[in-house]
Amino acid sequence: MxxxxxxxxxxxxxxxxxxxxxxxxxxxxxxxxxVYEAVRAIALCHNVTPVFEDDEDVNFxxxxxxxxxxxxxxxxxxxxxxVALVKWTESVDLTLVKRDLNSMQLRTPSGSIVxxxxxxxxxxxxxxxxxxxxxxxxxxxxxxxxxxGADVVMTTIVQYNxxxxxxxxxLAREGLRTLVVAKKVLTEEQYQEFEIRYHQAKMSTQxxxxxxxxxxxxxxxDMELLCLTGVEDKLQEGVRPTLELLRNAGIKVWMLTGDxxxxxxxxxxxxxLVSRLQDIHTFGTVIGRTDAHLELNALRRKxxxxxxxxxxxxxxxxxxxxHEFVELACQCPSVVVCRCSPTQxxxxxxxxxxxxxxxxxxxxxxxxxVSMIQAANAGIGIVGKExxxxxxxxxxxxxxxxxxxxxxxxxxxxxxKRSAALSQFVIHRGLIISTMQAVFxxxxxxxSVALFPGFLMVGFSTVYTMYPVxxxxxxxxVKAEIAMTYPELYKELTKGRSLSFKTFFMWVLISVYxxx
Numbered sequence: 001m002x003x004x005x006x007x008x009x010x011x012x013x014x015x016x017x018x019x020x021x022x023x024x025x026x027x028x029x030x031x032x033x034x035v036y037e038a039v040r041a042i043a044l045c046h047n048v049t050p051v052f053e054d055d056e057d058v059n060f061x062x063x064x065x066x067x068x069x070x071x072x073x074x075x076x077x078x079x080x081x082x083v084a085l086v087k088w089t090e091s092v093d094l095t096l097v098k099r100d101l102n103s104m105q106l107r108t109p110s111g112s113i114v115x116x117x118x119x120x121x122x123x124x125x126x127x128x129x130x131x132x133x134x135x136x137x138x139x140x141x142x143x144x145x146x147x148x149g150a151d152v153v154m155t156t157i158v159q160y161n162x163x164x165x166x167x168x169x170x171l172a173r174e175g176l177r178t179l180v181v182a183k184k185v186l187t188e189e190q191y192q193e194f195e196i197r198y199h200q201a202k203m204s205t206q207x208x209x210x211x212x213x214x215x216x217x218x219x220x221x222d223m224e225l226l227c228l229t230g231v232e233d234k235l236q237e238g239v240r241p242t243l244e245l246l247r248n249a250g251i252k253v254w255m256l257t258g259d260x261x262x263x264x265x266x267x268x269x270x271x272x273l274v275s276r277l278q279d280i281h282t283f284g285t286v287i288g289r290t291d292a293h294l295e296l297n298a299l300r301r302k303x304x305x306x307x308x309x310x311x312x313x314x315x316x317x318x319x320x321x322x323h324e325f326v327e328l329a330c331q332c333p334s335v336v337v338c339r340c341s342p343t344q345x346x347x348x349x350x351x352x353x354x355x356x357x358x359x360x361x362x363x364x365x366x367x368x369x370v371s372m373i374q375a376a377n378a379g380i381g382i383v384g385k386e387x388x389x390x391x392x393x394x395x396x397x398x399x400x401x402x403x404x405x406x407x408x409x410x411x412x413x414x415x416x417k418r419s420a421a422l423s424q425f426v427i428h429r430g431l432i433i434s435t436m437q438a439v440f441x442x443x444x445x446x447x448s449v450a451l452f453p454g455f456l457m458v459g460f461s462t463v464y465t466m467y468p469v470x471x472x473x474x475x476x477x478v479k480a481e482i483a484m485t486y487p488e489l490y491k492e493l494t495k496g497r498s499l500s501f502k503t504f505f506m507w508v509l510i511s512v513y514x515x516x
Contacts, residue, residue: 038227041181043089043106044116045133045146047123048077049099078367079124080385081177081231104135114139119191120198122216126258126341126368129153132216134191143191145184145219148229151260152339154180158225167228172262175270176230182223194219233267236384238402240272245405247333249490254335254352256345256372264338265308273334274306281332283309289320296321299328307332311340318351326355345372353377363404364390380404409490410480420499422472424507429465431508433457435515 052071075083075096086096093109104116116135124131130149136142147157151168158164164180171178186194194215201211246253255273257264261282268274281302286292296317299307307329309317314337317325329335330352337348345362349372353360362369362376366386370393373379381394382401391397396407433452440451452460483489497503 034226037183038181039089039092039094040106041146041148041183041226042085042229043094043096044104044135044144045131045148045181046077046082046086047121047131048075048082048086048096050074050096051076078387081179084231085179085229119143120195124149126343128213130157132220134186141188143186143188145186145223146181147183147220147223148179148181151178151180151228154182157220158182158223161225164225164228168260169262171228171230172260173266174230175263175266176232177259177263179229179231181226181229183226184219184223235267235271236401238400242402242405243271243273245409245484245487249409249487250494251408251490252330252334254337254348256337256340256348258340258368259338261308261310261338264336268306268308268334268336273336278333279305281305281307283307283313285310286313286316288316292317292320296324296328304333306334306336308336308338310338311344314340314348315344322351323355326351330356342368342371345369346375348372349375361408363401364394366390380407405487406480406484409487410483413483413490413493414476416493417477417498418473418475420503421475422469424499424503425468425472427504428507428511429461431511432515433460435512439516 051074053074075086077083077086089095095107096104097107097113098105102118104118106114106116108114115138117138118133119136120132120134122132128149130147130153132145132147134143134145137144147154149157151164155164158180168178168180197215197218198212201215202208204211243253253273255264255268257267259267265274265280265282269276274280279302281299283299284291284295286295292313295313314325337344340348345368349360349362352358353376359378360376361378361380362372363380363382364370364373365382365384367389369381369390373381373390373394378396379394380396380398381388381391383391383397383399398404398407437451441447441449450457478489492498
């Protein structure tokens with residue numbers, strides 16, 4: 001089952017006929033019923049809320065039925081992946097029509113409305129990497145615990161199977177973000193027992209979070225595997241040339257993602273962060289000092305190879321060989337860190353700042369990138385389908401990833417050169433007057449006599465030298481088109497030639513000479 005953020009597409013629907021509506025009696029488990037259970041689980045296990053919007057043309061003479069027929073539905077959720085999956089279930093005629101805090105309604109292919117009561121919701125967190133919901137169908141009274149999450153955690157929760165790991169790898173190699181969906185049918189007695197223990201855990205005054213999680217995990221056992229979903233994370237326009245532009249400008253690019261290893265490699269290749277002909281060194285799974293030492297030696301023998309490493313292996317390497325790993329990783333043309341939690345993203349940014357002393361810029365478009373953006377020297381938030389959390393927490397907010405090239409190579413370069421020239425000119429302007437006053441006092445036996453009247457001193461600092469200040473603020477050494485065509489010009493900024501001890505003392509000598 002596949003979804004897509006931009007367009008869920010029109011999936012084939014021969015298997016969703018009216019005969020697939022659930023019956024009250026026992027049903028023989030066939031392929032049709034299994035598919036229906038999987039699709040229904042996708043349509044129920046989420047935090048999506050449908051919002052109906054009226055069209056602009058409003059006629060007050062229309063009936064209520066006419067107004068409802070003109071309404072368009074908009075799905076709202078914290079993650080665009082969930083919206084993509086719900087849109088896919090709509091394309092196969094299982095539509096979410098209503099959602100509130102306590103209930104949910106689905107419209108089946110036959111047009112009937114199936115009502116569900118929401119008993120419990122366990123939201124997704126970066127620690128658990130899964131979400132769950134307990135619903136009760138009002139017609140049959142059946143209580144079902146539905147769960148979806150990353151394959152890493154769901155593999156140990158679902159029943160034994162021989163296809164989950166293989167299919168996850170196949171979808172990941174195609175660049176899709178995978179989620180495993182499972183279910184568990186509960187009796188009324190089982191749910192009442194769970195609710196009592198869950199309520200007691202929430203009322204606990206000590207170790208409340210641990211006790212609540214333990215109660216939930218007692219329910220997450222021996223679940224029935226329903227399906228595996230894959231959502232395509234489409235790249236925006238201009239991502240590939242922008243990354244190539246940044247590499248030519250001498251900027252090292254690291255990709256920090258929470259996706260699987262195969263998905264991260266596929267996205268790195270599709271975005272041209274790693275070229276097709278470039279070698280990729282996949283850092284092996286390490287669990288101790290010896291493994292980390294062997295893998296670091298293998299990485300040291302690689303020449304001009306992109307590094308791909310998981311978050312857990314990175315954490316082990318930083319524990320034992322922090323300095324050596326950072327030194328080797330910075331020599332790689334590009335680095336991809338997959339299975340990375342939001343906290344690990346921020347830690348990696350802080351690590352690069354402390355060890356290299358370089359300026360770091362974090363770019364993100366989702367709420368899980370906020371901590372990374374705030375940890376960097378400069379944060380850039382992209383407003384997109386992930387929401388506005390990243391853009392609100394960032395120093396700069398843009399709507400397209402391709403704008404980063406112009407932001408850095410044109411505006412960033414001009415800002416640096418103008419600030420360097422302006423700061424040194426202000427020193428030059430003040431030092432001239434100070435030198436003249438010092439020489440005048442020395443000639444007249446250090447008498448405390450002003451060389452110029454007060455209004456001339458104030459005028460020199462403001463009005464008389466105002467035009468050079470404005471010329472420096474608006475100065476451009478090259479046009480924007482040239483700066484974008486030749487990104488190598490940006491490399492000059494990394495050498496610090498515009499503002500250094502050498503240029504500072506040159507301005508001081510010029511000021512002293514002109515003052516005399």
